[in-house]
Amino acid sequence: MSEADGNGGGGVEPGGSLRRSVTPRPIPAAPPPGADPDAEAEGGSEEDSDMELLRNLLARTLGLGTEPPERVLDELSLAGIARFMQSERCRRVVCMVGAGISTAAGIPDFRSPGTGLYANLGRYELPYPEAIFDISYFKQHPEPFFALAKELLPGQLKPTVCHYFMRLLKEKGLLLRCYTQNIDTLERVAGLQPEELVEAHGTFQTAHCLRSSCRHQYDLSWVKEKIFSSLVPKCDKCQSVVKPDIVFFGENLPSRFFSLLQSDFQKVDLLIIMGTSLQVQPFASLVSRVPASTPRLLINKEKTGQSDVFMSLMGFGCGMDFDSDKAYRDVAWLGDCDEGCLALAELLGWKKELQELVRKEHAAIDAVAAPEDTSSASGGDPTSRRGRTDGSGGRAESSGASSEQRGDGKEP
Ligand code: OAD
Numbered sequence: 001m002s003e004a005d006g007n008g009g010g011g012v013e014p015g016g017s018l019r020r021s022v023t024p025r026p027i028p029a030a031p032p033p034g035a036d037p038d039a040e041a042e043g044g045s046e047e048d049s050d051m052e053l054l055r056n057l058l059a060r061t062l063g064l065g066t067e068p069p070e071r072v073l074d075e076l077s078l079a080g081i082a083r084f085m086q087s088e089r090c091r092r093v094v095c096m097v098g099a100g101i102s103t104a105a106g107i108p109d110f111r112s113p114g115t116g117l118y119a120n121l122g123r124y125e126l127p128y129p130e131a132i133f134d135i136s137y138f139k140q141h142p143e144p145f146f147a148l149a150k151e152l153l154p155g156q157l158k159p160t161v162c163h164y165f166m167r168l169l170k171e172k173g174l175l176l177r178c179y180t181q182n183i184d185t186l187e188r189v190a191g192l193q194p195e196e197l198v199e200a201h202g203t204f205q206t207a208h209c210l211r212s213s214c215r216h217q218y219d220l221s222w223v224k225e226k227i228f229s230s231l232v233p234k235c236d237k238c239q240s241v242v243k244p245d246i247v248f249f250g251e252n253l254p255s256r257f258f259s260l261l262q263s264d265f266q267k268v269d270l271l272i273i274m275g276t277s278l279q280v281q282p283f284a285s286l287v288s289r290v291p292a293s294t295p296r297l298l299i300n301k302e303k304t305g306q307s308d309v310f311m312s313l314m315g316f317g318c319g320m321d322f323d324s325d326k327a328y329r330d331v332a333w334l335g336d337c338d339e340g341c342l343a344l345a346e347l348l349g350w351k352k353e354l355q356e357l358v359r360k361e362h363a364a365i366d367a368v369a370a371p372e373d374t375s376s377a378s379g380g381d382p383t384s385r386r387g388r389t390d391g392s393g394g395r396a397e398s399s400g401a402s403s404e405q406r407g408d409g410k411e412p
Helices: 046-062 078-085 129-133 135-140 143-152 161-171 220-228 255-267 283-289 309-313 337-348 351-372 401-406
Strands: 093-097 175-180 197-199 202-209 217-219 242-246 270-274 296-300 330-334
Touching: 078 270, 078 330, 078 337, 093 161, 093 283, 129 135, 129 143, 143 220, 161 175, 161 337, 161 351, 175 255, 197 255, 202 220, 217 220, 220 242, 255 283, 270 337, 296 337, 330 337, 337 351
Parallel strands: 093 175, 093 270, 175 197, 270 296, 296 330
Antiparallel strands: 202 217, 202 242
C-alpha cells in the first residue's frame, strides 16, 4: 500500500504491493483465468500498468470515448442516495471500509490526531510510525509488532452498527462485496461470509512461517498463545519468525483483491465508502474504478478521497468531487459512521430492523463470552485502548468465539 499524501517517508513499491507513495499507481490486471487464486498476488507487469496509465491519460486528454456521464441521483444528499437505493437501478452495492468503522468497537484507527495508532507508538522507538507494519523493518525487528499485536489481536470485540448495516445490505440482496482494509475480522463476526469479503490488507486469522522454503501455516490460536506469553512466534519446524497473514508495507495484496475488483468495479451501481482516510494505495484508488455514472457515498468524520488539481493534470481526475459546481454523483455525509448508517437506514425504512439486529447479535456475543469470561481469551491489558466500551453497555473485548461458533472463520 502507499500513502497518497506522501507522509511516512516510505518508498514506492511496484504495482500491486502495499505502499506509501505520493501518486496512486494503476492497479495491475487480474491474473489470467485458471491462475491459482491462492497464489501470492501479482497481476500484470509494471509495463502493463504503465501502458494502461498512458492509454487513460491520452483518452482523457483527447476526450476520446468519453461521453458526459449520466446523473442518476435526483439530489446530492443522503436522501438522494436512499431514493436511488430504493430504485430498480441500484442492485449491486460495494462497500469500501477502513479503521473508522471499528473505532466504536474500541479499536483505534491509524491516523486520527491524538487517538490514532500512529500517534501512540512512542514506546516502540520506531524510525517512523509505519515501520511497525513495514516488512523490511519487521524482518529485522519483529518485537514491536508482536507487542502491539497483543493489543490489536481480534479479541472479544463486538461489530459496530456500521458492520451490521453491511450485513443488512447483504440480507436485502444488495451487497455485491465489502472491500475492507481492516484486519480485526469484525466483518466476519457481523455475519459477512468469506465470499462477500475482500480482506485487502489480510487477516490475523492465519499466519505463516517467514522462511520461503518452509511457509508452514499456523492458526490464530497458536499465534495468540505465543503473543500473549510475550514471545515472538517461532516456527516449530525451522525456528524462523511466524508472521500473521496481514499485509505489511512492501508486501503484495492478496490475489483475491486484484481478481475480484476487475469485475466488481465494472458492475457496481453504488459505492459506499466508510471510515477510511483513503491514504493508502492501492486500496484508495479503487474509488476511481467505478463507472462514471456510479454514485459514491462517503460516510466519514472528514472528507477524504477528493481529487486535486495535480492528480487531475496527471490524468488521475477521478477522485471524489463533493462540492464543485461540476459535482454530480458524490455525496459526503460527515460524522460518526454508526450515526451515518442509522440515518441512511432510517431513510430506507430499515432503522428498527438494524437496531434489532445489533441488539440480538450483541446479546449472542455476550452469551458466548460470559461463561468463558475474559481471563484467557482477551489476553488484553484492561488499561489498553481496546478496553473502551462499545456503547451498547458490553465490554469491547472478546475471543472471536462468535465467528468460530458461526463456523465462518475460514480463509476466503
Ligand atoms: P485511517 O486511520 O487512516 O483513517 C480512518 C478514517 O476514519 C479517518 O478519516 C477518520 O477521521 C475516520 N474515522 C475514525 N473514526 C470514525 C468514526 N467513528 N466515524 C466516522 N469516521 C471515523 O485508517 P484507514 O484508512 O483504515 O494498513 O488506514 C488504511 C491503512 O493504513 C490501514 O489498513 C493500515 C494503515 O497503515 C496496515 O497497517 C496494513
